[in-house]
Amino acid sequence: MYRYDEFDREFVTSRVAQFRDQVERRVSGELTEDNFKPLRLQNGVYLQLHAYMLRVAVPYGTLNSSQMRMLGHIARKYDRDYGHFTTRQNIQFNWPKLADIPDILEDLASVEMHAIQTSGNCIRNVTADHLAGAAADEVADPRPYAEILRQWSTIHPEFLFLPRKFKIAVIGSPNDRAAMQFHDIGLEVRKNDAGELGLRVFVGGGLGRTPMIGKMIRDWLPEEDMLSYCEAILRVYNLYGRRDNKYKARIKILVHETGLDDLKKDIEAEFERIKDGVLKLPDEDVAAIAAYFAPSEFADLPAKDDGLEQAKLDNRSFARWVDRNVVEHAQSGYAIVTVALKGTGEAPGDATSAQMDVLADLGEKYSFDELRVSHEQNVILPHVQLSDLKAVYDALLEAGMASANAGLITDIIACPGLDYCALATARSIPVAQELSQRFADLDCQNDIGDLKLKISGCINACGHHHVGHIGILGVDRRGEELYQVTLGGSGDEQAAVGEIIGRGFSKDEIGDAVETIVDTYLARRLSDDEAFLETYRRLGPQPFKDALYPAKETA
Amino acid sequence: MTTLFIDGAVAEDPWVSIDGEQPVPEAEDVIVSLALFEAQRHALLTRNEGRLGVYLEADDQIDAIADDLGKIDLVALDFPSFADGRAFSKARLLRDRHGFAGEIRATGDVRIDQVQHMRRSGFNALAVHHQPTVDSLMEIKDAGLNLFYQPAIEGAEARSSSGGRSWARRAL
Amino acid sequence: MSTLKNPIAFTANNLLDGEVVWLGRNGGWVKSIDEARVFGTEEERAMGAAEAAQADADNLVVEPYEIDLNLDEGRIAPAKFRERIRAAGPTMRLDLGKQAELSQPEALVAA
Numbered sequence: 080m081y082r083y084d085e086f087d088r089e090f091v092t093s094r095v096a097q098f099r100d101q102v103e104r105r106v107s108g109e110l111t112e113d114n115f116k117p118l119r120l121q122n123g124v125y126l127q128l129h130a131y132m133l134r135v136a137v138p139y140g141t142l143n144s145s146q147m148r149m150l151g152h153i154a155r156k157y158d159r160d161y162g163h164f165t166t167r168q169n170i171q172f173n174w175p176k177l178a179d180i181p182d183i184l185e186d187l188a189s190v191e192m193h194a195i196q197t198s199g200n201c202i203r204n205v206t207a208d209h210l211a212g213a214a215a216d217e218v219a220d221p222r223p224y225a226e227i228l229r230q231w232s233t234i235h236p237e238f239l240f241l242p243r244k245f246k247i248a249v250i251g252s253p254n255d256r257a258a259m260q261f262h263d264i265g266l267e268v269r270k271n272d273a274g275e276l277g278l279r280v281f282v283g284g285g286l287g288r289t290p291m292i293g294k295m296i297r298d299w300l301p302e303e304d305m306l307s308y309c310e311a312i313l314r315v316y317n318l319y320g321r322r323d324n325k326y327k328a329r330i331k332i333l334v335h336e337t338g339l340d341d342l343k344k345d346i347e348a349e350f351e352r353i354k355d356g357v358l359k360l361p362d363e364d365v366a367a368i369a370a371y372f373a374p375s376e377f378a379d380l381p382a383k384d385d386g387l388e389q390a391k392l393d394n395r396s397f398a399r400w401v402d403r404n405v406v407e408h409a410q411s412g413y414a415i416v417t418v419a420l421k422g423t424g425e426a427p428g429d430a431t432s433a434q435m436d437v438l439a440d441l442g443e444k445y446s447f448d449e450l451r452v453s454h455e456q457n458v459i460l461p462h463v464q465l466s467d468l469k470a471v472y473d474a475l476l477e478a479g480m481a482s483a484n485a486g487l488i489t490d491i492i493a494c495p496g497l498d499y500c501a502l503a504t505a506r507s508i509p510v511a512q513e514l515s516q517r518f519a520d521l522d523c524q525n526d527i528g529d530l531k532l533k534i535s536g537c538i539n540a541c542g543h544h545h546v547g548h549i550g551i552l553g554v555d556r557r558g559e560e561l562y563q564v565t566l567g568g569s570g571d572e573q574a575a576v577g578e579i580i581g582r583g584f585s586k587d588e589i590g591d592a593v594e595t596i597v598d599t600y601l602a603r604r605l606s607d608d609e610a611f612l613e614t615y616r617r618l619g620p621q622p623f624k625d626a627l628y629p630a631k632e633t634a
Numbered sequence: 635m636t637t638l639f640i641d642g643a644v645a646e647d648p649w650v651s652i653d654g655e656q657p658v659p660e661a662e663d664v665i666v667s668l669a670l671f672e673a674q675r676h677a678l679l680t681r682n683e684g685r686l687g688v689y690l691e692a693d694d695q696i697d698a699i700a701d702d703l704g705k706i707d708l709v710a711l712d713f714p715s716f717a718d719g720r721a722f723s724k725a726r727l728l729r730d731r732h733g734f735a736g737e738i739r740a741t742g743d744v745r746i747d748q749v750q751h752m753r754r755s756g757f758n759a760l761a762v763h764h765q766p767t768v769d770s771l772m773e774i775k776d777a778g779l780n781l782f783y784q785p786a787i788e789g790a791e792a793r794s795s796s797g798g799r800s801w802a803r804r805a806l
Numbered sequence: 807m808s809t810l811k812n813p814i815a816f817t818a819n820n821l822l823d824g825e826v827v828w829l830g831r832n833g834g835w836v837k838s839i840d841e842a843r844v845f846g847t848e849e850e851r852a853m854g855a856a857e858a859a860q861a862d863a864d865n866l867v868v869e870p871y872e873i874d875l876n877l878d879e880g881r882i883a884p885a886k887f888r889e890r891i892r893a894a895g896p897t898m899r900l901d902l903g904k905q906a907e908l909s910q911p912e913a914l915v916a917a
């Protein structure tokens with residue numbers, strides 16, 4: 080994975096010193112809150128319901144064991160012993176004191192981490208496929224591109240005060256595991272017939288109040304042009320994006336209102352002008368960054384491990400966990416493990432300091448010192464030998480992280496909601512907890528099969544509800560929490576925005592409503608192999624509406 | 635009170651701003667609004683004495699003056715608020731796309747924490763109201779860092795010695 | 807003297823540690839809503855607002871604002887659910903926030 084050189088180290092260290100100075104000026108009263116707020120936001124510091132919140136970047140979701148251990152240390156020393164992994168592959172600490180934050184950033188810098196641009200109207204942490212560098216279906220590792228983008232976008236002088244936040248995601252395989260088409264810019268690394276690497280470029284995707292699927296603006300962009308093209312997009316957006324209404328300020332609205340063709344003309348014209356300039360990427364520089372992500376030194380192993388097969392026969396719980404949480408690795412004899420931070424009744428994405436320590440140890444011992452954070456709020460051990468799976472499982476079991484529910488209905492995404500978030504209109508975590516308990520039975524979950532349930536506590540959609548197969552949005556109706564249900568959303572390569580199914584449900588009703596939806600699916604699916612989303616696409620919303628709103632109400 | 639800084643040093647301002655319907659003085663250096671420029675374009679461009687500057691509000695685009703930049707000596711770009719970053723891209727376009735070599739002046743809400751970004755985007759002059767910013771600039775206390783992850787306007791920056799990264803820069 | 811439709815209080819977060827605070831009965835800012843000062847008239851409200859603005863200007867607290875109260879249960883409770891959560895802590899982590907030290911946390915959120 081990427082390692083800082085002197086330049087990066089000096090950069091991050093001086094940034095910490097700069098923020099320390101700003102905090103001191105704030106505390107001494109030299110800076111008012113008005114002046115300080117944009118500065119703290121650019122360093123990931125929010126003020127939430129109960130306290131400050133610090134959002135730390137995990138660039139493209141990749142981290143090593145000492146970084147994970149440091150996150151645990153920060154939770155223990157400065158916070159309340161836990162952290163919250165988010166859908167943006169970041170981690171949030173919910174209780175830091177302002178006066179401690181410079182020290183926290185210094186601790187982070189010591190393990191090559193930072194909180195730069197995790198908030199504010201700038202280019203945010205670049206996300207990527209969490210299985211990058213491990214997935215069997217990968218064309219090329221997207222992380223070198225994400226890292227180059229991370230660097231270029233860091234304190235880019237022109238793009239720190241954009242109309243609105245700007246999110247970029249990169250994937251390197253035809254299967255989209257990063258909701259790439261729901262980002263301001265989505266990039267898919269591809270290979271052409273000549274074997275050269277390039278990118279397919281999408282623009283104008285996003286969730287929030289007006290969910291939109293990104294539009295393809297370039298089917299093929301040579302990799303050397305990546306920065307020039309992104310710079311052209313950002314420049315056009317910065318000049319023409321709306322600033323009169325913050326709900327219409329994202330690039331998706333500019334694309335929508337201007338039309339892709341017209342906007343593309345401007346972008347391409349600017350790109351033509353700058354493409355042979357300083358931003359053109361020399362092959363050797365791309366190669367130098369890519370070298371950081373070179374495959375680990377995998378052993379030559381058979382595709383099947385007898386010990387593993389035997390352990391599965393001996394231990395049914397383990398076998399189930401392997402079935403759900405372990406997927407194929409590009410390298411024979413290895414596997415990718417999803418550690419689902421979704422125990423029954425737990426807050427999705429939360430991990431305690433002790434759990435972070437365990438994850439760090441497991442990464443170090445069994446996964447070439449690498450871990451990943453997924454946008455589904457889970458942690459991934461990307462390179463585990465088949466023969467080590469049982470040991471990993473046992474350790475996870477002991478630490479309360481062996482939930483065998485990856486991709487199932489209880490592998491819920493939920494934003495912090497009204498329990499923490501100052502913008503929330505309703506709670507999301509307690510709804511996730513209730514559903515997780517309701518569907519806790521593993522037989523029943525496995526029978527239901529692949530089902531993505533996603534919950535947001537307000538229209539900002541941090542919990543990705545628009546792209547949930549079942550999406551739940553909490554709103555406030557005259558002081559009461561009300562939950563709206565959308566069906567049929569999908570964040571993968573067959574991107575779709577869920578449709579609102581009808582009137583919302585109270586907090587007491589929402590559990591039954593989800594159960595009704597699931598029962599309807601079970602009753603109507605063609606076979607056990609037809610997943611929820613397929614059934615929904617085949618039948619449309621009507622049977623679900625009929626079940627949720629019996630005739631007397633719709634009349 | 636506005637203090638003008640040019641290339642980092644406090645400077646006298648020889649320019650007069652004209653925006654309403656008043657007549658343009660024949661021999662003075664004037665900064666006119668875009669509306670005035672468009673209304674009296676021919677007369678302004680053919681004056682014999684006095685230099686010409688144009689002031690663009692945040693909603694005005696560079697395209698409106700692009701064809702005449704050869705006869706314009708100064709462009710003032712407004713920052714209506716700290717959060718409105720359009721002028722960064724405009725300065726960049728003036729320097730890069732149009733090769734404009736005259737003064738690019740930042741006006742409006744000019745704050746110390748953005749000064750470095752302004753310089754790197756192509757501004758060489760700052761008209762500052764905000765007193766703490768004036769004070770910091772007097773002390774030459776720049777709030778920025780010295781290392782950059784992207785090329786900006788070529789100026790006091792060199793390619794970073796850090797190998798293998800064509801995009802990195804270091805302040806000289 | 808014009809009486810307010812609802813009694814109110816003033817709340818903010820401490821600048822230094824971010825903790826939720828209210829203008830207190832005995833002056834200053836307090837960490838428990840039980841000790842908050844209740845404002846019942848326009849005149850009192852104007853005084854409270856001035857005091858809150860001053861604390862903001864003095865960099866003691868951040869972004870103060872007023873909240874509606876509900877005094878029905880014989881206890882000071884915010885009218886809005888959001889503010890009840892601020893006064894208690896996350897509803898699914900009773901070990902966190904102010905409720906961790908309160909005697910009857912559920913009562914506050916459920917109020």
Ligand code: HEM
Pocket residue numbers: 125127132164165166167171243244246261284285286287288325329493494495499500501502539540541542543
């Ligand atoms: C708790 C503090 C948070 C605040 C104040 C916040 C605020 C916001 C706002 C205002 C938006 C809408 C932006 C727009 O449409 O222009 C948004 C979108 C989003 N946020 Fe958050 N958020 C918070 C936490 C989170 C968390 C915990 C996650 C991950 C679990 C997250 C991930 C996202 C995502 C994925 C989107 C939608 C994608 C898009 O930008 O279109 N946020 N957030």
Ligand code: SF4
Pocket residue numbers: 494495496497500501502503504535536537538539540541542
């Ligand atoms: S969706 Fe709303 S409630 Fe949830 S974290 Fe985002 S802003 Fe907060």
